Amino acid sequence: MRFLHLIVVAALVSAAAYVYKIKFDSTLQAERVAKLRADLQRERDATASLRAEWSQLDNPTRIQGLVQRHLALKPIVTTQFDGFDQLPERPIPTVPDVNDPIGAMIELSTSDALTGGITAPASRSPR
Amino acid sequence: MTVAALDDVRPARPPPAAPWHRRLVQAALYGDNVDRDRKARARLGLALLGFALIYCVIAAKLAMFAISADGHGSRRAGPGDAVATARPDILDRNGEILATDVKRPSLFAEPRRIIDPDEASELLTAVMPDLDTNELRARLGGKRGFAWLKREITPQQQAEVHRLGIPGVGFLTENKRVYPNGPEVSHLIGYVNVDNQGVAGIENWLDGQGLADLHRAGFASDRQQEPVTLAADLRVQHALRDELIAAREKYKAKAAAGLVYAVRTGEVVAMASEPDYDPNNPREALDKDRVNRLTYGLFEMGSTFKAFTVAMALDSGRFNLNSTFDARSPLHYGRFTINDYHAQRRVLNMAEVFTYSSNIGAALMARAIGIEGHKAFLRKMGQLDRLKTELPESREPMVPKHWAEVNTVTISYGHGLSVAPLQAVMGVGALMNGGLLIPPTFLRRSEAEARKLGTRVIKPETSAIMRYLMRLNAEKGTATKADVPGYYVGAKTGTAEKVLNGHYVRTKLLTDVMAVLPADDPRYVILIMLDEPHATAETHGFATSGWNAVPVAAKVISRIAPLLGVEPRFDLPPADRLILASARQTR
Numbered sequence: 032m033r034f035l036h037l038i039v040v041a042a043l044v045s046a047a048a049y050v051y052k053i054k055f056d057s058t059l060q061a062e063r064v065a066k067l068r069a070d071l072q073r074e075r076d077a078t079a080s081l082r083a084e085w086s087q088l089d090n091p092t093r094i095q096g097l098v099q100r101h102l103a104l105k106p107i108v109t110t111q112f113d114g115f116d117q118l119p120e121r122p123i124p125t126v127p128d129v130n131d132p133i134g135a136m137i138e139l140s141t142s143d144a145l146t147g148g149i150t151a152p153a154s155r156s157p158r
Numbered sequence: 159m160t161v162a163a164l165d166d167v168r169p170a171r172p173p174p175a176a177p178w179h180r181r182l183v184q185a186a187l188y189g190d191n192v193d194r195d196r197k198a199r200a201r202l203g204l205a206l207l208g209f210a211l212i213y214c215v216i217a218a219k220l221a222m223f224a225i226s227a228d229g230h231g232s233r234r235a236g237p238g239d240a241v242a243t244a245r246p247d248i249l250d251r252n253g254e255i256l257a258t259d260v261k262r263p264s265l266f267a268e269p270r271r272i273i274d275p276d277e278a279s280e281l282l283t284a285v286m287p288d289l290d291t292n293e294l295r296a297r298l299g300g301k302r303g304f305a306w307l308k309r310e311i312t313p314q315q316q317a318e319v320h321r322l323g324i325p326g327v328g329f330l331t332e333n334k335r336v337y338p339n340g341p342e343v344s345h346l347i348g349y350v351n352v353d354n355q356g357v358a359g360i361e362n363w364l365d366g367q368g369l370a371d372l373h374r375a376g377f378a379s380d381r382q383q384e385p386v387t388l389a390a391d392l393r394v395q396h397a398l399r400d401e402l403i404a405a406r407e408k409y410k411a412k413a414a415a416g417l418v419y420a421v422r423t424g425e426v427v428a429m430a431s432e433p434d435y436d437p438n439n440p441r442e443a444l445d446k447d448r449v450n451r452l453t454y455g456l457f458e459m460g461s462t463f464k465a466f467t468v469a470m471a472l473d474s475g476r477f478n479l480n481s482t483f484d485a486r487s488p489l490h491y492g493r494f495t496i497n498d499y500h501a502q503r504r505v506l507n508m509a510e511v512f513t514y515s516s517n518i519g520a521a522l523m524a525r526a527i528g529i530e531g532h533k534a535f536l537r538k539m540g541q542l543d544r545l546k547t548e549l550p551e552s553r554e555p556m557v558p559k560h561w562a563e564v565n566t567v568t569i570s571y572g573h574g575l576s577v578a579p580l581q582a583v584m585g586v587g588a589l590m591n592g593g594l595l596i597p598p599t600f601l602r603r604s605e606a607e608a609r610k611l612g613t614r615v616i617k618p619e620t621s622a623i624m625r626y627l628m629r630l631n632a633e634k635g636t637a638t639k640a641d642v643p644g645y646y647v648g649a650k651t652g653t654a655e656k657v658l659n660g661h662y663v664r665t666k667l668l669t670d671v672m673a674v675l676p677a678d679d680p681r682y683v684i685l686i687m688l689d690e691p692h693a694t695a696e697t698h699g700f701a702t703s704g705w706n707a708v709p710v711a712a713k714v715i716s717r718i719a720p721l722l723g724v725e726p727r728f729d730l731p732p733a734d735r736l737i738l739a740s741a742r743q744t745r
Contacts, residue, residue, distance in 0.1 A: 076261045086255040087338035091396035106717065109644035109726040 244333045245354055245364065247385035248347055250392040251427075251602060256343050257361070257437075262334040263316045265307040267298055271326035275299040278324045282307065285318045309352055310334050335361075337437040339392065342399060345450040346390055346429055346600060348549075349437035358443065360388065360600060363548040387602050389425035394418055397717040399430040402686075405710040406432050409691035409701075414710075415451045417580060417685040418718065421587040421674075423608040424596035426580075427682070427722070431455075451689070454551040456576035460652030460703070461515045461636075462586070462672045463572030468512055468627065469589050470535040471523040473620040479508045483519040491564045496521050496571075499653070499702070500636070509734075512627045513635030515651065517571040524570030525563065532566045538615050539585040540595055541577050548600045553578060572652055573662075579670070583685050586650075586672045588612075590628070590680040593621045629677035629733035639708040640673050642716045644726030648677030648733075649711065651703035656690070666690050669703035673711045675724060677733070682722060686711045 087093075098104055129135075176184075188194065248257040272278055275298035283289050289308060297305045309332070311319075316329055335350045337343075348359020356362040364386065398416045406414040418428040431451045435442035442448060449455065471477040485506050489496040500514045511519030524532050536542050544554045556576035558565045568574040580598060588595040594612035616624075628648030632641045637649035652670045655662040670687040674680045686707045697705035719726070 079258055080260045082255060083258045083260055083336050083338050085338075086258075089254070090339050090342065091393060092340075092342060092400070095396070095400065107720060109642065109716065109719075112644075112720070112726050114725075 244383065245335060246383040248360060249385050249387045250390050251387065252391060254392045255338055256347055257335060257337050259333040260336050261331050262310040263329040264309045264332045265311055265319060266328055266330055267305050267307050268326045269298050269300045269302050269305055272298050273325060281322045281324060286315055340438060341434050341436045343390060343395055344434040344437050345431050347437065349440045349443060359549055362550045388600055389427060389602050391427050393721050394718045395428040395430060398428045398714055401710055401714045402430050402432045405688065409688060409694065409706045411688045411691040413451055413689035415579065415687045416714065417452055417583055419583045419587055419598060419683045421591040421680050421683050422605050423603045424598050425603055426598055426600050450551050452579045453549050454553055456553055456556055456578060457668055458573050458576050458654040459582050459670060460572040460654030460668065462582065462650050462652035462670055464512065464515060464520045465586055465589055465650050466539060467520045467523050467570040469616055469620055469624050470527055472623055473616045474527055476526065477508060477523065479623065481508050483511055483522045485516050485518040489518055489521055491567060494564060496567065509627060509630055513631045515636050520570040521567040524566050529561055529563060529566050533561060539588065541581060541585055545578055545581045547598055572654060579685055579687055583683055587683050588615050589621060589624045590674050590683060592618045625677050625680060626733045628674050633733050636704045637671060637708050639704060640671060640711045642712050644728055645715060645719050645724060646676040646678055646730050647673055647715055649673040651708055653702040667701055669707040671703055671707040671711045673715060675715060675719060678730065681724065684711055684714060686714065
């Protein structure tokens with residue numbers, strides 16, 4: 032009988048200890064969750080203000096001002112657009128003449144294949 | 159109560175054997191025929207039941223706490239939380255930010271807890287010199303529990319004030335609405351007041367969409383709200399606004415406004431009205447001169463209205479492209495004389511009436527249709543009723559009270575009826591897109607949705623003829639300067655004399671142009687409008703639409719067409735060949 036009492040008391044104590052441990056852990060976890068939430072919120076706020084700053088820097092008026100001040104770019108005109116079907120064929124690479132290496136080198140340096148030159152566009156009459 | 163009820167259910171039997179005096183005492187104390195044992199047992203049972211219920215409630219509550227343990231410190235709405243509530247971001251159609259929230263600290267004081275107001279105000283003005291010393295002292299010296307000292311201070315200022323260590327002074331983090339693009343999209347999105355409530359534009363519309371209710375309930379305090387995507391394209395908007403500013407300066411105009419409208423969906427891709435304001439500085443918006451002329455202004459649109467007249471004539475079936483109109487002599491109506499600006503003094507056909515912008519021709523058409531027919535057509539085109547969009551700024555068109563024949567005649571060429579320019583654009587959009595009147599929107603909308611919303615107002619064949627008339631006008635009519643090579647632009651110009659003290663003034667003009675891009679398969683209608691432009695040396699002394707609004711439209715088109723993905727084509731036939739082809743198809 033006394034033995035049974037001892038077992039019950041031991042079980043009670045261990046159960047209490049276990050519950051205490053769980054409670055302690057859960058408090059720790061909850062604190063961590065709260066901290067992460069706060070961090071997330073801070074990060075989100077920081078992202079928002081960075082994004083706002085980025086779009087302020089990316090503002091077309093500002094970009095246009097910078098371009099006009101620093102670059103020599105001009106607005107695009109319609110004749111500068113072209114379709115894929117108007118693309119010229121890739122030029123056929125010329126086979127260098129093995130008998131005349133110096134001549135081949137000269138030819139290479141002046142040929143279109145090396146400089147990637149573009150053939151004259153097909154004549155069109157922009158009305 | 160319950161005890162009595164229990165008693166009633168089972169009437170007590172008389173106890174079997176008890177001495178008479180006992181029975182007497184019992185009867186005197188408790189009444190006759192009452193079984194005390196039974197009663198005691200019932201009371202005990204009731205008490206048991208009561209306690210059991212209470213324990214059940216406690217257990218249930220415990221279970222509930224265990225389930226929603228999640229809220230352990232996360233929903234701590236501390237005093238430092240937002241006061242001005244969050245709003246959703248506003249994005250353009252490509253996801254560029256037009257409006258967003260940024261957290262900013264605000265400085266407040268609890269005057270009751272401040273020990274020395276003079277010292278506190280001295281310290282605070284040392285950190286923030288822009289604070290008014292006297293006002294600050296008055297606020298700190300009061301007996302109130304709470305007073306704002308300065309809304310939206312910088313983090314540096316916050317740190318400095320914190321370092322001062324004044325008791326009774328604290329910070330609240332607030333959501334501050336910022337518009338990174340400044341005045342670029344001012345009229346579109348509107349602005350908010352210091353408490354983050356929308357005052358104008360889309361911001362105001364947002365509040366009407368339940369956001370205000372959320373605010374009141376206090377749920378809209380963090381930024382977990384879906385962003386709102388507009389139909390506007392920031393790049394197109396910038397190009398349009400940039401050209402309008404340049405034009406306003408060049409022609410010394412009072413105002414300049416422009417609109418890019420997608421005819422198939424009814425989306426407003428860009429809208430600018432100069433002068434505008436910076437939504438970050440809402441005080442500017444109160445200036446009367448900075449109203450949105452496209453939705454809130456009412457204007458007599460001038461000859462662009464002839465597009466409606468011609469469409470009405472063609473759609474009625476009583477006229478075709480070969481119909482002729484005698485424009486040899488001016489028309490007389492009482493004190494009015496209707497004359498042509500580009501007078502030809504000969505008989506004109508339908509296309510010539512359009513390209514020479516003949517007032518006489520348009521008047522003859524409208525007169526043939528009659529007052530009622532004309533009215534019904536304009537009503538169908540949405541020109542006589544108030545146009546409702548997301549923007550709260552709108553006005554009822556100014557329609558003549560007594561619509562006589564002279565009104566029909568003048569309205570046929572765009573005088574005597576004042577409409578909001580956006581309204582006119584919607585109507586011209588319907589003439590171009592095949593005959594569907596689609597209500598304009600500032601939010602994204604797909605073509606299928608637009609088709610469902612649209613109402614058929616003219617026949618597709620009429621629309622086809624109208625497109626090529628527009629094109630013809632850009633090829634050899636009044637709008638030749640709008641013809642950007644490659645884009646097959648069609649356009650109709652309009653020049654209206656403005657009314658001053660009840661009289662039309664020849665020198666105060668409103669010039670506008672409606673351009674369609676591209677004319678064979680329209681995708682966009684572009685409106686450019688200048689208020690009181692002046693002649694320059696470059697325009698040879700002219701101030702009519704063809705000399706100022708039209709070149710601006712051409713500049714805008716050449717800038718925005720690549721952005722809108724309109725491909726330049728150089729292989730299209732001139733308009734008259736296409737008109738003949740489409741006229742043959744309809745026959």
